Amino acid sequence: xxxxxxxxxxxxxxxxxxxxxxxxxxxxxxxxxxxxxxxxxxxxxxxxxxxxxxxxxxxxxxxxxxxxxxxxxxxxxxxxxxxxxxxxxxxxxxxxxxxxxxxxxxxxxxxxxxxxxxxxxxxxxxxxxxxxxxxxxxxxxxxxxxxxxxxxxxxxxxxxxxxxxxxxxxxxxxxxxxxxxxxxxxxxxxxxxxxxxxxxxxxxxxxxxxxxxxxxxxxxxxxxxxxxxxxxxxxxxxxxxxxxxxxxxxxxxxxxxxxxxxxxxxxxxxxxxxxxxxxxxxxxxxxxxxxxxxxxxxxxxxxxxxxxxxxxxxxxxxxxxxxxxxxxxxxxxxxxxxxxxxxxxxxxxxxxxxxxxxxxxxxxxx
Numbered sequence: 001x002x003x004x005x006x007x008x009x010x011x012x013x014x015x016x017x018x019x020x021x022x023x024x025x026x027x028x029x030x031x032x033x034x035x036x037x038x039x040x041x042x043x044x045x046x047x048x049x050x051x052x053x054x055x056x057x058x059x060x061x062x063x064x065x066x067x068x069x070x071x072x073x074x075x076x077x078x079x080x081x082x083x084x085x086x087x088x089x090x091x092x093x094x095x096x097x098x099x100x101x102x103x104x105x106x107x108x109x110x111x112x113x114x115x116x117x118x119x120x121x122x123x124x125x126x127x128x129x130x131x132x133x134x135x136x137x138x139x140x141x142x143x144x145x146x147x148x149x150x151x152x153x154x155x156x157x158x159x160x161x162x163x164x165x166x167x168x169x170x171x172x173x174x175x176x177x178x179x180x181x182x183x184x185x186x187x188x189x190x191x192x193x194x195x196x197x198x199x200x201x202x203x204x205x206x207x208x209x210x211x212x213x214x215x216x217x218x219x220x221x222x223x224x225x226x227x228x229x230x231x232x233x234x235x236x237x238x239x240x241x242x243x244x245x246x247x248x249x250x251x252x253x254x255x256x257x258x259x260x261x262x263x264x265x266x267x268x269x270x271x272x273x274x275x276x277x278x279x280x281x282x283x284x285x286x287x288x289x290x291x292x293x294x295x296x297x298x299x300x301x302x303x304x305x306x307x308x309x310x311x312x313x314x315x316x317x318x319x320x321x322x323x324x325x326x327x328x329x330x331x332x333x334x335x336x337x338x339x340x341x342x343x344x345x346x347x348x349x350x351x352x353x354x355x356x357x358x359x360x361x362x363x364x365x366x
Contacts, residue, residue: 040101103135110141129184183267197341279360
């Protein structure tokens with residue numbers, strides 16, 4: 001098993017990565033008076049029950065709160081339901097929350113931990129590749145808002161609330177559908193584009209083993225990506241500066257999700273967003289056009305889309321960008337790649353470059 005530490009000015013916590021890593025759970029629960037396990041209902045009978053059995057080694061008061069994992073369910077009303085249930089069952093301030101599932105459940109679980117009785121200890125047990133390499137690291141929690149016009153505003157309500165630790169048991173990935181593995185790889189490619197060009201080559205060389213869920217290769221993959229994100233988070237915990245680089249592809253991606261939330265998964269939207277952001281960088285003179293084809297080829301070899309599901313006017317997607325938290329004042333903030341393994345924050349992105357990004361993934365530009 002490998003361990004990566006997240007080193008923050010006021011908080012330090014471990015991320016345990018490997019086969020059978022879930023066995024570390026009892027020790028990480030400490031002297032909790034009770035344990036609230038918020039779990040994706042898809043893994044309730046497998047990981048959820050196993051975690052509950054381990055938690056009972058620490059204390060007898062263990063409650064399971066299953067959730068449906070979907071962007072629509074990632075809402076204030078869902079969080080309120082869990083908070084009310086925890087209050088009804090008497091969980092106090094020494095309770096430890098354990099969030100088990102993908103990024104959606106992790107975000108909801110963290111939000112519940114951040115707000116119940118003004119803050120509880122919590123642990124992340126990610127069960128998807130995307131959650132292991134990205135969502136479980138860094139303490140971002142939150143829920144979506146459904147706007148009056150029907151548009152989904154991603155992660156509009158939330159808090160930075162760091163966990164006590166993270167357990168990334170790669171054995172969970174052996175049962176994931178290939179589509180979910182691919183979604184996680186979009187975030188891995190993103191990390192390679194902002195911090196480590198050699199990672200992109202390694203992913204390409206090991207793509208078959210990754211897609212086949214080889215546990216040894218997955219352990220290396222998760223550890224390398226977690227180390228990248230942990231280093232960035234350590235420099236900028238609350239996204240005032242360099243942490244914004246982790247949003248590469250996400251401003252485009254969140255707009256795509258807001259329009260096609262029922263059919264496009266987060267990692268797929270990020271994949272399309274990476275192509276759009278790269279095309280915007282070409283338009284802005286930050287990259288050569290030759291960077292686009294290799295990126296598209298890699299993403300497609302990993303089972304990821306590089307174009308929008310259907311043709312749509314670019315202005316519809318640009319309007320959806322206006323709901324994204326990366327918008328400042330009257331302008332859009334974009335993260336654009338400007339070299340192999342390097343990117344920059346552009347705080348007032350030119351709409352000519354944004355349109356070039358949308359055109360590259362199949363949108364119609366007026």
